[in-house]
Amino acid sequence: MNITMIGTGYVGLVTGTCFSEFGHNVTCVDKIKEKIETLKKGEIPIYEPGLEQLVKKNISEGRLHFTTELSEAIPDAEAVFLAVGTPSSRRGDGYADLTYVYQAAREIAPYLNDYTVIVDKSTVPVGTARQVKRIIQEENPNADFDVASNPEFLREGAAINDFMRPDRVVIGVESERAEKVLREIYKPLYLIETPIVCTTIETAELSKYAANAFLAIKISFINEIANVCEAVGADVADIAKAIGMDGRIGSKFLHPGPGYGGSCFPKDTTALMRIVQEYGEHVRLVETAVEVNFAQKARMVKKIRDMLGGSEAGKTIAFLGLTFKPETDDMREAPSITIITSLMEKGARVKAHDPKGMDEAKKVLPEGVIYTRNAYEACEGADAVVLMTEWNQYRALDLKKIKNLLNEPIFIDLRNVYDPKNMKKLGFKYTGVGRK
Ligand code: UGA
Numbered sequence: 001m002n003i004t005m006i007g008t009g010y011v012g013l014v015t016g017t018c019f020s021e022f023g024h025n026v027t028c029v030d031k032i033k034e035k036i037e038t039l040k041k042g043e044i045p046i047y048e049p050g051l052e053q054l055v056k057k058n059i060s061e062g063r064l065h066f067t068t069e070l071s072e073a074i075p076d077a078e079a080v081f082l083a084v085g086t087p088s089s090r091r092g093d094g095y096a097d098l099t100y101v102y103q104a105a106r107e108i109a110p111y112l113n114d115y116t117v118i119v120d121k122s123t124v125p126v127g128t129a130r131q132v133k134r135i136i137q138e139e140n141p142n143a144d145f146d147v148a149s150n151p152e153f154l155r156e157g158a159a160i161n162d163f164m165r166p167d168r169v170v171i172g173v174e175s176e177r178a179e180k181v182l183r184e185i186y187k188p189l190y191l192i193e194t195p196i197v198c199t200t201i202e203t204a205e206l207s208k209y210a211a212n213a214f215l216a217i218k219i220s221f222i223n224e225i226a227n228v229c230e231a232v233g234a235d236v237a238d239i240a241k242a243i244g245m246d247g248r249i250g251s252k253f254l255h256p257g258p259g260y261g262g263s264c265f266p267k268d269t270t271a272l273m274r275i276v277q278e279y280g281e282h283v284r285l286v287e288t289a290v291e292v293n294f295a296q297k298a299r300m301v302k303k304i305r306d307m308l309g310g311s312e313a314g315k316t317i318a319f320l321g322l323t324f325k326p327e328t329d330d331m332r333e334a335p336s337i338t339i340i341t342s343l344m345e346k347g348a349r350v351k352a353h354d355p356k357g358m359d360e361a362k363k364v365l366p367e368g369v370i371y372t373r374n375a376y377e378a379c380e381g382a383d384a385v386v387l388m389t390e391w392n393q394y395r396a397l398d399l400k401k402i403k404n405l406l407n408e409p410i411f412i413d414l415r416n417v418y419d420p421k422n423m424k425k426l427g428f429k430y431t432g433v434g435r436k
Contacts, residue, residue: 001185004029004077006104008039008066010046010159010263011121011152012083017051018163020058022188027065027073039066047329047356050160074111079181081150082132083121087267094270096125105132109139117181119148123208123268125275129172129201146178149201151208156262157327168195172204209275212268213286218253219260220289223296226256226434236434237416256433258335258388258414259296261324266293266333297338300414300433304343307410307431308384313347316407318382320375320397321389322365323357331360336388341366353378355391376405384410390417399426 001024005016008030020026030036035045042056058064067073074080084100101122108118118136120129129147136143149172154162169186173179179198186196199207226236236256244251260266269290276283308315324334331337334357340350344366351370354361358371372378375394379385379402387394395417403409409428411418416432423430 001025001181002076002078003027003185004073004080005121006080006082006108007084007100007122008035009083009085010048010156011154012081013039013044013046013055014048014051014154014159014163015081015083015121015152017054017058017064018160019185020064021054021164022185023063024185025063025065026058027067027077029067029070029073031068033068036066036068047327048159049157049327054160070108070111074108074116075113077116079117079119079185080108081119081121086122086124088270094274096123096267096271098124098128098131101128101132102135105135106139109136109143112136112140112143112145115144115146115177117146117148117178119150119182120205121150121152123151123212123264123271124149124205125271126202126205128205146173146175147201148173148178148182149204150182151204151211153208153211156330157325165192166194168197170197170199170204170207172199172201174201209268209272212265213272213283213289215253216260216265216269216293217285217289219255219257219265220292220296222254222256223259223433224292227299229434230436233436234434235436239434256416257296258300258339258433259293261333261335263330263332266290297335298342300335300339301342303431303433304339304384304386304412305346307412307429311346312343314349315383316349316351316381317343318375318378318385318406319350319352320354320378320385320387320394321357321391322352322354322361323389326389326391327356329356329360331357331364334364334389336361337364339386339388340369344368351378351380351382354389355393357389376401379405381405381407383407384412386412386414387417388414390415399423399428403427 003019003024003026005012005028008028016026016028042059044052044055082101082104084104086096089095089097129149133147151170171182229236240254243249244254269286272283272286305312322336323330344350351372353372353375411423411428411430413432420430420435
């Protein structure tokens, strides 16, 4: 099949590359010329495990192409996926900014030739596909096309595997013709019996928000239970294990921490709140999950302050990990930003290390953060160490060495990587989240 991907951001690049790996002929379009030139050479602008190899392989096998020209990419496409950005609106009101989606629709319209399915891949509010349809009809009344919604459920850092082995694929369509095209595109997944949920366009659009909102609620829930554990002296890791074994609850997304971040949960939860408000409805659980998440970050600041004896002023704190989660260089909405900024405002000095995220971190963290070459250098002469992001390389630290490098053996483990008993045996003043 001939597929065109509009937008070579995270979603567009992963999706386009994986479709070419399925055997389809894929053309990825982006307006930024330099980006397209770089991609043509098989170099990718983001860090995502396995992606660069897959891009190179499919370019060399002739199935993956990059261009800035819609006139080359659209006329022969049987499906055009819109994977452009939907940032939070610049008005700061939580709405998703759909400028790029509508602009893309307007720009592709004149080039549509034979029957084409225009698929929304970006996370968009309910009703967006209908608007895309209206725009294309306005721009090109003769175009033979259908619109569809095909939300993505990829996690950064695990996107290739999530794409190749999804729990399900959701397609929202309004005609059998469009359904046939989308089923054909995902045919390689039939071999591994991936369920395809075929539904209306509005249902597909909302299902993405519902999934992310539910996961955000699940994380905020376990973070609140962690706080209760701290009050009563219980262990949240054991509680997560105990409740997670109940098939109705499930063990995933029950890891307490400093609060969720990233480009999806914070944006999609607020966007959902705004969408339902327009219909006079509420999503109170989602609203609360968002509040709990803010409070969790503030609670982490207090936790660090308490461990430092009540004040961070004049203290040096080592941060291990800065990105919102491991295996990515993404700093968007990373809890480290709020936590480090608050501590520095109160006079703390920060030394930090992250395996992939330091370039991005430099753009968003306050000036004055000292970036180090490794975890040990960050700990040298620090008054406490905070394990912020659970990168694999921080899971087997030389703890004796860390203890010797620190001024004070204070270890604040915001991801519960280490065993509290063992840490205390080693002589650390240790705290995790939701366990003593
Ligand atoms: C999330 C969803 O998991 C994907 O299914 C979805 O496609 C994607 O958003 C999206 O909308 O595009 P992502 O933001 O890449 O993916 O990362 P997650 O692995 O979901 O982690 C999000 C945040 O939650 C991280 O800050 C992580 O540390 C935190 N988290 C996750 C916890 O604090 N506890 C957990 O148990 C799980």
